[in-house]
Amino acid sequence: MLGFLKNLFGDDDRQPPVRDLDPYEAAAALLVEAALVDGVYANLESDMIAEILVTSFNMDATRADEVLLNGEQIAEDATDTHALTRHVKTLPQSERSSVIEGLYRVSLADGEACKYEESFIRHVASLLHIDDVTRAHARKRAELNAP
Structure with a gap:
């Protein structure tokens, strides 16, 4: 019991959530x-995400690969969607719409979309x-x- 309380209120080595996240990296994390x-x-899906970053956000392939790599790490560490969308909301409406189109393209990349992806x-x-x-x-x- 005491150990539980120490863990709950004690110091730990976890890093605080990233406050200044690049909106394109946040978008890549959502795509992941x-x-x-x-x-x-x-x-197939990671290739699709890289292509989306290049075509939707006018990135060169090197920058898209870097953003994708960072986006994969962010997605792995993410605890909720709200933290990511907060940063993506700083993009113009047209680019946010492109993110949604990209989400659909990723969900269709394997040939079928499931109800959970749609949700x-x-x-x-x-x-x-x-x-x-x-x-x-x-x-x-x-x-x-x-495809």
Whole structure:
């Protein structure tokens, strides 16, 4: 019991959450989270995320790989979606819409979308203040560009 209380209130070596997170790295982390919803993070999905970063945010391939690598680490350490969307919300509306389209593209990368991926995307869209019409258009664009 005493050990539990020490752990609860005592000092530990855990790092505080990142306060100044790059919004593109936060977006990459959300894309990685979408890929992980079905329990598998395949090379196909990581390649898709890198492509999304290049095409949606006008990054060169080197920068996209760096952002993806950081995004993967952030996603691994993330405890909730709110912490990530808080940073992505600093992006312009058009880029936030591109993030939603990217989430759909990642969910369709393996050839099928599951209901959990759809639920995750709806939740993120809501947190990013993306309305249902814009989200539906993003989904249609993603479906048209699906492999």
